[in-house]
Amino acid sequence: MMIEEVQAKSILNPTGGFLATYTHSLNAYQGCAFGKNSCPYCYVRAMPVQRFSGKVWGEWVKAKVNAPELLRQELEKARRKGSFGSLRIFMSTATDPYQGVEARLKITRGLLEVFACSGAFGLLVVQTRSPLVERDLDLLTTLGSRVWVSLTIETNREEVRRQITPASPSIERRLATLERLTRAGVRTQAAISPVLPCDAEVFAGLIAPRANRAVLDTLLHGDGAGGRRSAELKMPELLRSLGYADWMREDAHLELLAALRRKMGDERVGFSQGGFNLL
């Protein structure tokens, strides 16, 4: 793993596309260590940030070590412009803010410290698959209703995780993280995105008592291109080779969606793009 510490020029980037309900994305890292042996469906590997890197996705990370200071300055600027209270920030869109190197560099923690001291901005969504997010429970509870933690869990089946996303933390570990955050009063979302082969009733039964809400997405609906990007990443071939061809069907997620809605209520379960629009 090649880790480079860099100085960024800016840290809040205006959003668009499926995150249009957010004002900015925030990526404290470029590259993602989970790309190595996890997330074969990750669309970031087809984006310019990876295509022009000249390296293998998952084998490099650039850490923006001045991110907290930049954030402080950019929040101050927003305050002067009068847009501070309406900031809706998604962290992160093209990396995982709690990938392994964060344990040492603590850049994401530094960002949360800035947010915690900055007053009443609109909303921050922390999107991760890593239990390391628990380390920052103190800051997350300080941020209260201004923050959601959205934790990716694609299946309840540990053998599926090992086959498709082997470098991801275990299902049990991620469920425990969700539970701890929720019990501590942090607003939590289980991001079942994309849905991988799973047992609908069992999975919904694990999520319902541990998360405030759930959002579900699929390889066909969630890639922003009607499944074309998932096809380019050879996800249909991968699922077929493992005996899961049926899980590429258009309706493969419906049983899980229905089970989640039964157990959690419609208002606590979102689907695809609109489902990521948190309040």
Ligand code: SF4
């Ligand atoms: S954690 Fe997110 S950004 Fe990182 S490889 Fe997986 S899907 Fe891509």
